[in-house]
Structure formats: structure tokens, C-alpha cells
Amino acid sequence: MPINLSNVSLPVKLLFSGYLMIIAIGYGMATIQILVTHGMADGKFGLSIQDIVYSYYGNRSGSHLESKLNGSMKANAPEQDRFALIQWVRSGAGERDYLDHAKAIFDTRCVPCHNADAGGLPDFSRLDNINKYTHPDSGATLASLARVSHIHLFGIVFIFMFVGGIFSLTSGVPLAIKCTAIVTPFVFLLLDIASWWLTKLNPHFAWLVILGGAGLAMAFVFMWVVSMYEMWVLPRYLRR
Template sequence: MDWFNLPNLPTPVKVLFSGYLLVIGVGLCMAGLQIMLTHGMADGKIGLSKDDIVYSYYGDRSGSRLEGMLNGAMKDKAPPEVRLDIIKWAREGAPEAEWEPHFKQVFAQHCVMCHSNVPGIPNFTHFDEVKKVAKVNEGASIESLTRVSHIHLFGIAFIFFFMSLIFSFAVNVPRKLKILAIAFPFAFLILDVLSWWLTKLNPGFAWLTIIGGLGYSIASTFMWFTSMYQMWILSRNGKVYGNAWEADL
């Protein structure tokens, strides 16, 4: 199968591979945007930083999740005096005695439009749900880390597997570089997920999350562009290339 490499593939196979790469490329961009809009706003500032990682996984243990959100992503959802009133109540332990006569109406006016209809976020029509986020922010729970970790590992591994499989048919790529490019996304994926657990224990490990994310992003971007270039641009020169694995030794 000397012909089986990216430049020499039949057009239907190129379309199949390219369709997959295009969908995955857009999906990864959307994933990056989602990270910027969630974790990237954890410290109340636009852009992903070490503090965002710390707040997301270790937490801001100087205050509650509720306070952190009111000073961050939810800052524009209520007037300053209302936010300060809620923060003061949360710092006092969110006593239930003040819920019915006052704070139930405050939350109904400013929060429940989303926090009663959007799945996956606390329902602020119930005091018990508010009480949970009014506690000191200790970051992600063990339960949520376990759930997100196994979903992330299984899902992203499938993406990298098929992307790496397509890239393995590339030509004129030094063998060592090809091996590293294929191995790096999996290695950095493991580092990324492991860093969440380490950051939960110690905020000093937050840098590993950024390194892991950058590592597999760079490697997958290299494989994506190399594969698309060889299928649709390099193949136009009319040259017939040899075995994709032996020619690059």
C-alpha cells in the first residue's frame, strides 16, 4: 500500500477525512470559547489566567462561590447595593431567618430568571440551593472532578485518536517529529486532567493546567494543518509519494 498516504488518497477519502477535521476544528474552537466564557471569567476578568484555574479548582477560600460570582461574571446582574447586601448575608453564614422576609424576593428579582430555568445551575427559588453556593468557595467538588475527568478523557481521546490516525499518513514529516506530534496530545491530555486534581489540593499546580491545554492544542493544530495541506495542496503537484511510514525514516 505504497500509495496510501495523504497526497495520493482517492478524492472520496480526502473528503471524508477533511469533513471530520473541519467539524473537529470548529468543535475545538467552540470548546476554547466555552472555556473562556466559564473558567476564563472565574476571577472576574476576561482571559484565562492562573487565577482562573485556581478559583475553578482550588476555589477562593476567602469567600463563597456566591460572592465570587457576584464580583465576577454576574457583576452586571444586580446593582452594587444589592450585591453588597447579598455578600454581607453570605459572609454571615446565610441565616435562613432572613431568607423568607427579605432575600427570597431579592433573588426572585435579580437571579431566578436564569437560576430556575437553565439546567445544570443552582435553582435560586429554593433556600437549600442558595445555601450551598453561599458557603466558602472550595472550588470543584470531588464528585464533579470525577465526572468531568472521565468524560474529558474518553471524549477527547477519541478526537485525538482519529486526528492522529489521519496525520499518520502524512509524508515528508521526519519520523521522530511525527511520533512526537501523535504522542503529545495524549500525554498533555493526561497532564491537563491530572492538574485539576493537583490544583484542588494545592493552587501552585494551576500552571500545569495551562501547560497541558497549550500542549495538546499546539500538537493537534500542527496535525490538523499538515493533514489538510497535504490532502488538498501538496497533492496538486502531481507527484506520487511512497509509503507514509517508511519514506520518513
């Protein structure tokens, strides 16, 4: 009898199911992380095309600091403080005005998180560091895109290698559909990564980011549901 998900031993089912459950939770946490980072780029909760444009291409009508104050950092300071910092940037981000007015706001609202001990966050206790963010917002840097791209390529490809490996043991899925489902996430992963770089060059490619992410999600959900069904539900029907 050929080995498939409906007749593998209980330990193997538990191993596969445990992996699929943890990966599903991780996928959900990744979605939440996207919503509270990229999804707040325009200052409104929920991922939109505008969020993607701001994240990768940038909001070039204003500075990077202004984009953050009106976007993902909006909830961290009252409107009057955000307005004062934006006005300081638009008036030239001068040192005298910084010392007289802006510094106190930065020290109160920003420095508790953005300090020398914050790790990956910029240190806003120093004016020279702040000035790096007072220029027009050009979105993600090439260095950050390269870093995130290689992390996603190496990480997500392993996730779908194992998910696809488990799914390949299904018995009730036609071969053509099975092969398509297994290949689909790799195609959409490449599309997803490429869309970040294309959107950096031109905001009209932002819709490709949505398409790439949606394709990955649909392939994952399909393979996950079918695999769990054949391990735990299908054997009950076969015994009848």
C-alpha cells in the same frame, strides 16, 4: 505506491477534510466555552492563573456565592444587588434577613435561570439550596472532577485517535517527528486531567492546567495544518 494523504482518492480527502473541519470548529467552540466559564472566575474576561485557582481550588477567602457574584455571574446583577447579597452572606445568611431583603433580589436576578426546572443549575427559589453556597468556596467538588475527567478522557482520546490516524498518512514528515506529534496529545491529556486534581489539592499546580491545555492545542494545530496541506496543497506541487 504507498498510500498517503497526497495520493488518496478524492472521496477519502473529502471525508478526512470534513472531519478535520468540524473538529476544528468544535475545538474553537470549546475554547470560547472555557473563556466564558473558567475565564470569568475572577470577574475579568480572559483565562488567567487566578481563574484556574478559583475554578479548581476555590477562593477560600469568601463563600462560593460571593465568588460567583464577583466572577462569572457578575454581569447578571447590578453592583448594589451583588453587594447586598454578599453582605447578607457575610452577616450569617439568616432567614429573617433573607425574607426581608435578599429573597426579592434572588427572585429577580437569580431564580429566572436558577429554578426547579433548570436541570443542572441549583434551585435558588429555596433558602436551603442557597445556603449550600454560602460556605467558603472550595472550588470544584470531587464528584464534579470525577465526572468531567472521565468525559474528557473518553471523548478527547477518540478525537486525537482519528486526527492522529489521518496525520499518520502524511508523507513529508520525518518518522521521529510524526511519532512525537501522534503521542504528544495523549501525554498532555493525562497531564491536563491530573493537573485539575493537583490544583484542587494545591493552587501552585494551576500552571500545569495551562501547560496541559497548551500542549493539546499545539499538537492539534500541527497535525491539522500538516494533514490539510498534504491533502490539498502538496499534490499541486507534485504535478508540476
